[in-house]
Amino acid sequence: MHISDPHVVLRDNGALLTIANRIDSPDSSARIPLAELDIDDAYRTHRGIVLPLVAASLTTVGCALFGGHYSAGEPLDPVFVFAPHPGFEPTRQ
Template sequence: MTQPRGAERPPMPETEPLPGLTWGLKRSFIRYISMLPDGGHSVSGSASLTYSSFFNFEPAADSTYDPITGRGALKFVGEVRLTGHHNLLFVMIADPWIEFRDGEATLSVADTRYWPDRRRRIPLAILQAETLSRSIHGVCGEARTFLTGEGVEVFNGQYGDGEELDPVFILGSTPPATMD
């Protein structure tokens, strides 16, 4: 990943984020879509539109995140589809996961090249996860995100490797880790 470019950070949602993952993706991209005569979005599954163009993905039941070790995956469910230019512009963000390992956090999404297979993933963004709080009850907080080289194709090459995206807001609970 290249060095992130300096970008003005979007404001945090005006009210507390809903449980799950709340994300504006990239505000300038959302504004661009909204200005297109045929620009639009749809949400399905357990995704919803909140806070004037912030998307929320509900927590999935099969997360593997262990709050004691800080490793594993926080999984979220739902789909967001953004379209424009008579469907020549199409971006789909489905079932985001945040995987924590070796002090790093990566946000991946279902790889639409293999749709509807949701098991194949593409790393979309690197998170600056040190700003997240974790406890036995889960993870919460805001983390800056930066587009990965693999994620460039999700946005049809409009943004480069290392481009700063909007921060994610996580309000997630995890099942308590078992003590052996």
């Protein structure tokens, strides 16, 4: 399995971590819901928005990606999310 192009989708009742579906949609337009996210902290910096150590749990579809070795709702390692402000250009050192 290859996990690529992660996106965080904000919803009224929480957030969802999706990944590109490279098998059914090689152009990555189709998304697979991998994990439910429980965002309880966020802050802004001059570079963007930070969501530190977001709790994540595997979705039913995510279970299938791991061959059924894990159950839906199984906790995953916390996720760190950084969303840069539009136009932010990181500097190279």
